[in-house]
Amino acid sequence: MSISQLHSGYQTELADFRITFSRGGAYTAIVLVLLGVGLDYAQYPQLLLPFAAARVVVSLLIGGIVVLLGSSAGRNLSPWLTLSWLLLPQIMISWMIWQTDGVLSPYYMGLNLAIFASGIALPFGLWQNVVFGVLSCVLYLLACLLHSSGGLPGGTLTVNVLLLLFAAAASAVYTFFNERVRFMLFRLKAEVSAKNAEVSAKNAELEVINRQLVDIKGQLLQQEKMAAIGTLAAGLLHEVNNPVNFCLMAIELGLEEPITKTEPTLQECLVDAKQGMQRIQHIVSDLKTFAYRKPGAEAEVGTPFLFEKALDSSIRLVAHELRGVAVTRDLPVDTLVQGDEAAIIGVLINLLSNAVLAMRKAGTVKPAINIAVKWEEDRLHVTVRDNGPGIADEHLARVFEPFFTTRDIGQGLGLGLSISYAVIERHGGLLFAESELGSWASFSFDLSRAP
Numbered sequence: 001m002s003i004s005q006l007h008s009g010y011q012t013e014l015a016d017f018r019i020t021f022s023r024g025g026a027y028t029a030i031v032l033v034l035l036g037v038g039l040d041y042a043q044y045p046q047l048l049l050p051f052a053a054a055r056v057v058v059s060l061l062i063g064g065i066v067v068l069l070g071s072s073a074g075r076n077l078s079p080w081l082t083l084s085w086l087l088l089p090q091i092m093i094s095w096m097i098w099q100t101d102g103v104l105s106p107y108y109m110g111l112n113l114a115i116f117a118s119g120i121a122l123p124f125g126l127w128q129n130v131v132f133g134v135l136s137c138v139l140y141l142l143a144c145l146l147h148s149s150g151g152l153p154g155g156t157l158t159v160n161v162l163l164l165l166f167a168a169a170a171s172a173v174y175t176f177f178n179e180r181v182r183f184m185l186f187r188l189k190a191e192v193s194a195k196n197a198e199v200s201a202k203n204a205e206l207e208v209i210n211r212q213l214v215d216i217k218g219q220l221l222q223q224e225k226m227a228a229i230g231t232l233a234a235g236l237l238h239e240v241n242n243p244v245n246f247c248l249m250a251i252e253l254g255l256e257e258p259i260t261k262t263e264p265t266l267q268e269c270l271v272d273a274k275q276g277m278q279r280i281q282h283i284v285s286d287l288k289t290f291a292y293r294k295p296g297a298e299a300e301v302g303t304p305f306l307f308e309k310a311l312d313s314s315i316r317l318v319a320h321e322l323r324g325v326a327v328t329r330d331l332p333v334d335t336l337v338q339g340d341e342a343a344i345i346g347v348l349i350n351l352l353s354n355a356v357l358a359m360r361k362a363g364t365v366k367p368a369i370n371i372a373v374k375w376e377e378d379r380l381h382v383t384v385r386d387n388g389p390g391i392a393d394e395h396l397a398r399v400f401e402p403f404f405t406t407r408d409i410g411q412g413l414g415l416g417l418s419i420s421y422a423v424i425e426r427h428g429g430l431l432f433a434e435s436e437l438g439s440w441a442s443f444s445f446d447l448s449r450a451p
């Protein structure tokens with residue numbers, strides 16, 4: 001913060017500080033002025049009535065200045081309004097000195113009290129305090145000189161005036177150092193505030209970095225899991241293919257036997273066994289396509305593939321979850337797109353699994369999923385919609401946040417949709433969610449047409 005900005009901020013804060021203290025001092029002055037009736041009664045009972053009236057008038061005038069301090073104009077003039085209400089008791093006391101014993105009047109102490117209070121208790125400026133002290137001395141001199149009683153004790157007057165000047169000087173020194181202390185405290189507070197703001201900014205920056213690191217860590221974990229699945233799938237393909245092919249050959253031979261053709265039940269069993277073996281081949285192949293990629297392949301999104309084939313693979317891979325769920329598809333004849341087939345299979349698996357989980361958790365009657373696919377210009381738009389419970393509005397805006405999940409603890413990391421969003425974004429598309437709570441939820445994304 002520059003020196004000019006520091007001073008500007010200090011003056012703004014000081015204005016509020018002065019108004020608050022001025023009001024408090026004014027209320028205190030009103031109380032002291034009115035309590036002075038006891039002094040009048042003890043020293044000059046014959047003047048009690050006019051002195052009491054003077055005290056009431058001065059208190060009302062101070063109250064009027066307090067009201068002015070609350071206005072916008074009064075805020076700008078607060079130092080001089082404070083000086084004004086401080087001078088009112090001084091004028092009253094000087095008048096009482098003139099009305100009583102002049103130089104020997106005990107009311108002289110009231111002038112000293114006000115001067116010391118202005119320097120010690122009130123946030124006066126140096127020049128305002130000097131003006132107040134000088135005016136107090138002038139008022140005292142006038143009161144003494146105009147006193148109607150005969151002789152004027154010059155020594156006492158000189159001592160009293162000097163004491164008033166000493167009080168004014170001491171008050172000015174207090175004011176000067178009080179002002180410096182207030183400014184130093186404000187500067188320290190401003191420095192602490194700036195440091196706190198800097199720390200808060202650093203903390204916010206670190207929080208963003210931590211979130212990014214956590215997101216990256218989650219994606220790395222997901223990639224490691226996929227790589228492990230890919231390695232397993234590759235091994236399965238190699239180890240399972242031989243016995244599966246052997247079984248398929250045996251089944252084919254069995255189907256060619258004359259006895260099989262005369263036994264419908266046996267023929268049906270062999271056909272079922274053949275389809276089961278073929279399904280095993282498809283599942284292992286799909287696993288390999290989905291998860292077994294070379295390092296760096298996740299950045300390659302330029303390979304043409306049939307979206308329909310990727311959809312078939314994803315449905316087969318989650319077939320155990322889709323039991324009892326009606327899956328319908330609405331696809332165009334041509335579904336050749338450009339991208340990372342394995343990554344898109346992963347997105348579809350995630351969307352299908354989430355839909356099934358939501359419907360089962362809500363106990364949806366006749367659960368169903370519809371996959372609608374259509375071309376719009378050169379982009380293939382895909383919508384996966386279920387008839388489940390939908391997504392609450394407060395969750396809809398957060399479904400793509402890393403580690404956000406509505407599943408029970410231990411049931412999911414909350415990374416699936418976040419990673420899926422990044423996959424579609426990498427393909428130049430957008431993954432977004434729509435929902436009607438209690439009726440349906442849908443997730444849509446788009447892919448580019450293969451050249």
